[in-house]
Amino acid sequence: MKPVIALTKGRLEKQFLAYFESLDFDVEPLLDKGRKLRIETSEFSFFFAKGVDVTTYVENGIADLGVVGGDILIEHKPDVYDLFPLPFGHCRMALATKANYEWPNQKKRIASTFTNITNAYFKEKGESVDIIKLEGSVELAPILGLADAIVDIVETGTTLKENGLVIADEFLHFSARLIANRSTLKVKRQQLVPVIERFKKGVNEE
Amino acid sequence: MFLPAGSQDETGTQIANRLKAYEIFRKVTEERNYQLISTPVVEYAHTFTNKIAGMDLHSMLKWFNGEGEIEVLRPDWTAAVARAIAKQHISCQKWSYQGSVFRMDKDGTESRQAGIEIVHAEPFLGESECLLTAIHFLDKIETTNYIIELGHTNIFEYVIRPLSLTVEIEEELRNAMHNKNRDLVQQLMAPFDNSVKETLIQLIDAYGGNEIIKKFKDIWVNDVELSKLLNHMDKLIQLLESVGVAEVIVDLGRVKNLPYYDGIMFRGFLTSDGSTCFSGGRYDKLYKQFEMDTSAVGLAFDVDILSQHMKPSKTKSIACIIATPETHLFAEKQRKELEEDIIDIQYDSINVSKYDVVYQVIEENKQLKVVRK
Known part of the structure; x- marks a missing residue:
């Protein structure tokens, strides 16, 4: 059976394909996949899922390997081998608010998709805050008055800027990472180790 | 509900x-x-x-x-x-x-x-x-299709001992090794002795068959303590191989995931889907809370995993005896005659198709008997 690799849909997808091609893997079937979520190449079975679901599939052994953002791993702490960073998908976590915003003299309200990361950040600062969990478009929260600030992932900062937000602090830098299921890494090691070594070589050559 | x-x-x-x-x-x-x-x-x-x-x-x-x-x-x-x-x-x-x-x-x-x-x-x-x-x-x-993996808590503990790490850094490093997180290990080891860093990085990938033990025996040939640990693991591997275990592997980079583990660790993987069917190891330290200085080792099977993978039992044939309230006792006595089968007594013949054999109690010459339908 071919190694099964779970890939994160969206932002990381295109960057992975470019990286994968640079390692001389066969990417042809992945380029013309249309809306298909499962693709077979000559060497691998791929499927595409949301970042957090990639970790769930790998943790449960449905996928042997996965490519996922480091932010997801820190936020959700899945029980997987978190092998090494890949040379794409670079971003950072930022605390952002409206330009010239005057912080209220009371407990702050912080909106974020990354509630665990937000909680840990303010805990380390020794500050109590109320965290509001949002599923997306978190930039809206300070603009519409739901929260004083947001904690969110930032790649170029353009979205923040276009929505009138400024970065108050930056912390944690991430990239995409290669993860592996704890058991199948051992059981299917003859198949998986050469693949991992090829990925690793790509990282070292960066 | x-x-x-x-x-x-x-x-x-x-x-x-x-x-x-x-x-x-x-x-x-x-x-x-x-x-x-x-x-x-x-x-x-x-x-x-x-x-x-x-x-x-x-x-x-x-x-x-x-x-x-x-x-x-x-x-x-x-x-x-x-x-x-x-x-x-x-x-x-x-x-x-x-x-x-x-x-x-x-x-x-x-x-x-x-x-x-x-x-x-x-x-x-x-x-x-x-x-x-x-x-x-x-x-x-x-x-029959399983792999046994051996690890040893004291490899990591011995390798990092000269660094005198703080409890927090040590725990972070142990977690990084547990996750085989190469860059975090490198980052945590940056301020320390290069040779320890190199050893830890080597240990991340030190999983596999006999070749791993051989490779590290050569690397650690001059280190009495680590050679002793490898020889100990090697002895267990030989024992397992001599009783016919198809595949024994080691993971020398494995670290304890509970503080009381102290020594050899073992784990069994089913090769069909990689699920872990048993795990265990040595935990002498656990008995220190009772002021006991003793040897303690054990393992536990995940019975849910095993039962999902067990072959179905050879089933007996299921027979139905159709009786009436008056003939029920007679039908009950037939269990002795049909002890090779699973016997279900019913009063009507609805759903008889689910049985392998169907009998009926009939009366003939004022005598009850069962006949096959």
């Missing part, structure tokens, strides 16, 4: 297989002179969360009792058995148990285990007996 998340009703093959696994496990351990032990499902949290046992309270199912003490549903057998057998006479060495553990970090709240604990035994004897019991049991439940 609904069930809480993580709980489930079960019927059919899964439960039949589980009961069969429990029964075979009981027979195997009885044949090997283990004594049965059972501990209560409800325990004080402290049994598991004290400094030595070191388990995380967050993942336990817990509540306050009337006196304000935290009680939990048993999250782990090993710490519970240690509490119970610490009071037993030293001549009792081998214990076996079976039952559920409850944790919120698992897929289901309840999972079933069957396991053994060996105390006060000569270390190699205890470890060999653990592994040989595991093989004996797997053989009896006709599970």
Whole structure:
């Protein structure tokens, strides 16, 4: 059976394909996949899922390997081998608010998709805050008055800027990472180790 | 009515297989002179969360009792058995148990285990007996496609000892090794001795067959302590191979995931889907909380995993005897005549298609008899 690799849909997808091609893997079937979520190449079975679901599939052994953002791993702490960073998908976590915003003299309200990361950040600062969990478009929260600030992932900062937000602090830098299921890494090691070594070589050559 | 998340009703093959696994496990351990032990499902949290046992309270199912003490549903057998057998006479060495553990970090709240604990035994004897019991049991439940993995907590602990790390950094490093997170290990080791960093990075990838032991025997040829650990693991590998285990692997970079582990660690993977069917190891330290300086080693099978993978039992033929309230007793007596079959007595012939054989009680010459329909 071919190694099964779970890939994160969206932002990381295109960057992975470019990286994968640079390692001389066969990417042809992945380029013309249309809306298909499962693709077979000559060497691998791929499927595409949301970042957090990639970790769930790998943790449960449905996928042997996965490519996922480091932010997801820190936020959700899945029980997987978190092998090494890949040379794409670079971003950072930022605390952002409206330009010239005057912080209220009371407990702050912080909106974020990354509630665990937000909680840990303010805990380390020794500050109590109320965290509001949002599923997306978190930039809206300070603009519409739901929260004083947001904690969110930032790649170029353009979205923040276009929505009138400024970065108050930056912390944690991430990239995409290669993860592996704890058991199948051992059981299917003859198949998986050469693949991992090829990925690793790509990282070292960066 | 609904069930809480993580709980489930079960019927059919899964439960039949589980009961069969429990029964075979009981027979195997009885044949090997283990004594049965059972501990209560409800325990004080402290049994598991004290400094030595070191388990995380967050993942336990817990509540306050009337006196304000935290009680939990048993999250782990090993710490519970240690509490119970610490009071037993030293001549009792081998214990076996079976039952559920409850944790919120698992897929289901309840999972079933069957396991053994060996105390006060000569270390190699205890470890060999653990592994040989595991093989004996797997053989009896006709599970043949598995891999046994050995690790040793003291490799990592010995390698980092010269660094005198703070407790926090040491724990972070241990976690990074547990996750095989190469860049985090490099980052944490940046301020320290380069040779230790290189060794740890090598250990991340030190999993595989005999070739790994050979490679590291060469690398550590001048290190008495590490050579001793490798020789110890090698002896166990030879034992396992000589009893016919198809594949034995090592992971020299494995670290303890509970503070009480101290020495050899073992794990069994099913090759069909990579699931972990047993795990265990040495934990002499656990008994220090009872002021006992002893040898202790054990392992636990995940009975839920095993029962999912067990081959279905050879089923007997299922016969139905159609009787009436007046002939029911006569039909009941026929069980002796048809003892090779599973017998179900019914009063009507609805759904007879689900039976392999159907008999009917009839009266002939004022005598009752069964005839095949």
